[in-house]
Amino acid sequence: MSGSTVIEVKTASKTYPFVIGPAAREELTAFLAQCGVTPETAIFIITDQNVIETDYPQELKARLESAGYTVYLAVAAAGDASKSLATAEQLYRTMLQMHIRRSDVVMAVGGGMVGDLAGFVAATYLRGIRFIQVPTTLLAHDSSIGGKVGVNLAEGKNLVGAFHQPILVLYDTSVLSTLPSREWTGGLSELIKHAVIGDPALFHDLLSQPASDYPGPERTAELVARAARVKIQIVEQDEQESGLRMLLNVGHTVGHAIEQKSDYSIHHGEAVAMGLIVEAELAVNKGWLSSSDRDLIIQALCLHGLPTGRPDQPISPILEIMNLDKKHQRQSWTFAVPFGIGDVRVVRDVSREDVIRAWEATNIWREGGVE
């Protein structure tokens, strides 16, 4: 199996391969066999309308069928509105009609929305069946690792879900060549986040040789593999988010609230960039981060076409949403904040006032630049 990098992900509940390469699709059936998925297993592919237009799910289906697998293909509407209990219920019922059994497999072919939704369906259908992730976006390098799956409620994102590890992640980076530029850019935000958390060399590579446009399948595979290793190392040590895993939330505590308040007109990656800047500002105010490191973070985001400020809006609705954050305790707020490049820490004594002060001190971002 040449061409792909294989990283073994060892969590407490399961060990599985994360396979990434410029032609990983050609190794799909070989890796399935290695994971014990034989042609007697039915494979239920879940994808969405956007992805189906690339013909990638159909190509994978044809590959699997010619290897003898029985394959079904379900297509959800594109967009986060499909990440719902209602769509999950439709999928359960289709799976029952297709006689999908406990020994069969769900395969998510798509971005984070598809992976989260399909993973939740796999985690709960007949009390849980096996699950494979085939990401098609740059952002999904993040969401496909770690087993967090779920759906949204009107009150917020990912409020219902489970931890359900895949048995295989297969990431063919050549599919990213057709990614719309806003999707590519959004995914860079998580890549930069992972560099800030645990790979300063990757961070400086991105500064000296930005990947603001798709740099081809080989370099993409290399960058994603490095970012993925940061996340994998953390998830291996803390599968259920009891401690270390909170580091991955850097940029997200504020970012999620911004994303939700915008009704998702600000995309996830853009919101994480904004969150990262506000949280870096907070860290500078608290004396945890040097202002030069904060400026390097802003520079990295800027070089990759990401927002370098926060939205022009009052903070109170943002604070209200943040108050529902899953990781907060009743009495104080928990944040992951940068203390340096390659040094993110979890702090539990952040007050509302700290957040307000950082928000006010952050530049305002409008389409095209800061004011």
Next chain:
Amino acid sequence: MSGSTVIEVKTASKTYPFVIGPAAREELTAFLAQCGVTPETAIFIITDQNVIETDYPQELKARLESAGYTVYLAVAAAGDASKSLATAEQLYRTMLQMHIRRSDVVMAVGGGMVGDLAGFVAATYLRGIRFIQVPTTLLAHDSSIGGKVGVNLAEGKNLVGAFHQPILVLYDTSVLSTLPSREWTGGLSELIKHAVIGDPALFHDLLSQPASDYPGPERTAELVARAARVKIQIVEQDEQESGLRMLLNVGHTVGHAIEQKSDYSIHHGEAVAMGLIVEAELAVNKGWLSSSDRDLIIQALCLHGLPTGRPDQPISPILEIMNLDKKHQRQSWTFAVPFGIGDVRVVRDVSREDVIRAWEATNIWREGGVE
């Protein structure tokens, strides 16, 4: 802590106490403290309309509040129709409004429906929070052990769910004094099933001294503790139903289908009794069970006022429902069947014809007796 029997349940994922006694409610706060649930934790009680009329949930709420806990009480409509994704969604949203956090606890106070629903909500709310079972029916001695939680779809029962172990089961058998007689009788069916699986002495005790009416909280606690031990020993060895746990399905493969086909006018315990008889007949036909042991099983059910035959209806819709059973493989059907009293085995080579033959040979049961 006098008066209660405490059985430690040790599963791969968690160890927790199963507490049963005639006045177990008096030990609730002591056991909560022992399980690490301190008064900073909010407790979200889920119950139903039937149970709320007994005032037991309100009494528990008052006990908890006087010990300093913040307690919320949510009441679902009684009946299996509440075991749905729609009710789960209402509960998630109520919990968000009450600011229930990841560190808080769901407490199910009720029978199997409440336990399954509340457990599913706990398993999936914010990707899973802690969960306590306070059973109020005899049948719930079965459903409260083992961590199987879930909701129904129109296509069948428990088709969506998870494995989510409670941190505590607290079973006060004095609440069973008010149980309607049909509910008591239904619960005896699972008690007899557990005796058939793994406690021949319990089986013979029930034959010589039937518990057809509620025999008071002490004897109830003793009987339930013995039946519970059978289930606990199996669940400890096979948390996720990969093998041994299938033994617990005896009576259920046919029973579930009967229950569902009747639109639940035949209750679970009654349907399990019917399923047990058809499966015993099948075992006799296959040469696995002696006809005298089959007759003992029928006698035990008869002495406890349970059905001793199958419903008067054609088998084809029953077979259709059975075909969806979670534990079947694609090619053959899997059954747990009795080979003797205290000896149930899993067999994987049961054909449709075997089931049809057993069905035809079983007496027909109508309200009041067999024909």
